[in-house]
Amino acid sequence: MNTLLKQLVETHGPSGFEDQIRDLILSEIEPFADTISVDSMGNLIATKKGQGDGFKIMIAAHMDEIGLMVSHISKEGFLRFTNIGGVSPLILTGNRVQFANGTLGVVYCEGKMFPKEVQPLEKYYIDVGAASKDDCPVQVGDAASFKREFVAQGDRLTSKSMDDRIGCYVAIETLKRLKNTPHDVYFVFSVQEEVGTRGAQAAANGILPDIGIAVDVTATGDLPESRILAVDLGAGPAIKVKDKGMIAHRDLVRAMRSCAEKEEIPYQLEVFEFGSTDARSIQISGPGSAAGCISIPCRYVHSQSETVDAKDVENAVKLLLSLLSGKIDL
């Protein structure tokens, strides 16, 4: 698991600029898919044909990660930026970023070294080591992702972009291991989720599935003073009942639970006050679909040290495989 996962999480791919991560995933799944295509927004779509008496199912795991986009270069060569997706100023000071062309940068805040209050994004800048604006290896409009290495400590896996490269990993493994299915399954490695589930919307409009299932991370409620959330790290994949953007189809939730119980896969039920996933777009695209989500519990989401449990990941694969391998009663 760790070799592939390390490659997945460390690859550069902020929303809108997913070429590098798409190439990596493509090379990984090519021998296993019946058809592979890339749609006009850049979604990577791999299909597995079913026996014919099931549903058309779209599985969505987003390839993109949060990042920063250069908005201005000062005379001295410092970069100002805007956010791509949800980036809090709290995860910026002293962190490193990488650009598609390999340029590395340090993010820091102007003024006092350690200000008392949190400063807004406008006060931050990236230092790529340029001597001046003319000497700068990047330009306005270039997108950066965070740079941080993957580490594993027993079952605890930590890296930037577990959101949602871990979902991509689950989708890849499921695709590789799926043998017999009544359903026509479309594995969509989607783009631009972090900026508003845009890739999934276009993909769903093209595929028009009967069922849409997102595989994404969710927060946990097991940290000091954390918000109420009945999801713990290591207690199994979470079957999402509701989040801010979607109420899951009740029969789909029921089907997921009965698969988990039948195969003795530990699981949790998730009701999340915040956030949303590709499932919300799939649910209301075209004529609509039965939508749900399998969540990987993850601590420290949208930081450079997102942490998941390897057992939850493996159980998520098992759960998804079980669901796709049999009939679904809707």
Added chain:
Amino acid sequence: MNELLKKLTEASGVSSAEKEVRILIRDLIAEHVDEWHVDAMGNLIALKSGTGAVDLRVMIDAHMDEVGLMVTNVDSSGLLRFDTVGGIDDRTLLGKVVQVGPQKITGVIGARPIHLLKANQRTSVVKCESMRIDIGAKNKTSAMGKVNIGDLANFITEYEELGPTAIGKAFDNRAGCAALIEILRGEPYPFDIIAAFTVQEEVGLRGAQVAAYGIKPDAAFVLESTPAYDLPTDQDISPNVVLGKGPAVYVMDRVTIQDPRLVSHIMRTAEKNEIPFQIRQPGGGSTNTAVIQAVHGGVPAATIAVPGRHAHTPNMMINLEDYTNFVKLTEATLHSVTPQLINRSI
């Protein structure tokens, strides 16, 4: 004098009431296109067939509507209450002259004279709910004879040129419409162009969503006007588009990440043809690309814009050389679009 810009900017077309602009544009393009029609929302859609050399359908969108006001009620005194249509800063309204309804009744957004203001009233912002349009009517009955609840009102500004600068209203987005008209009047392209003069952009990108759904293009370009902000600033951290540096190319705004392949094609085209351009400030704002890119299985889309000062106020300014380069860049970009550019084969 640029007669096209003059005619287009002086016409009335607040979101949802674009008829006058639509008819004006139709009359200007009818003999230059192979066919045209108006869809259910009022979008004017026109086909300019290509030479057949390249198999592509490219949509070019330019929204016809401008921001303005809508009459919401008539007081017993004959004064009109109103609401804004599209994003307007309330502070830009006091004292302005507007034209109300299909009969084009002139009205003034009355401001209390300074003689009658207390000191603290001079420093507080008057909200739109407290403002009234005064058409000089004696009472409600008299007013209702000339205007109606639901009537739209636009600013009145005469187009003028002063050196390289043009002053007028609604360069956002009559400048985009003008550029699209010039493209339709030009020589055929290697592929079919479907021009969409769309409605209701200012209230939520609505017309373009419907237009794109019907057209099902292979790729789309949106022609717009983007806010320029070139007032002097002390710090070298305030990026923005300025007049005189050429058309602005969008990379990312609040609702769209423009297709990077189209974006770099536009920039390469500008460099090759020595057309000046700027990179439009990433982060805020929105254009019709957001809704066009999502239809059907997705459409690669990008925006090119002419910088305009004082957007969404009665008086805007553009640089006429920027406008000329805006048209040049769009034409050059289109002429070199190929299916390979947007190809997604593996």
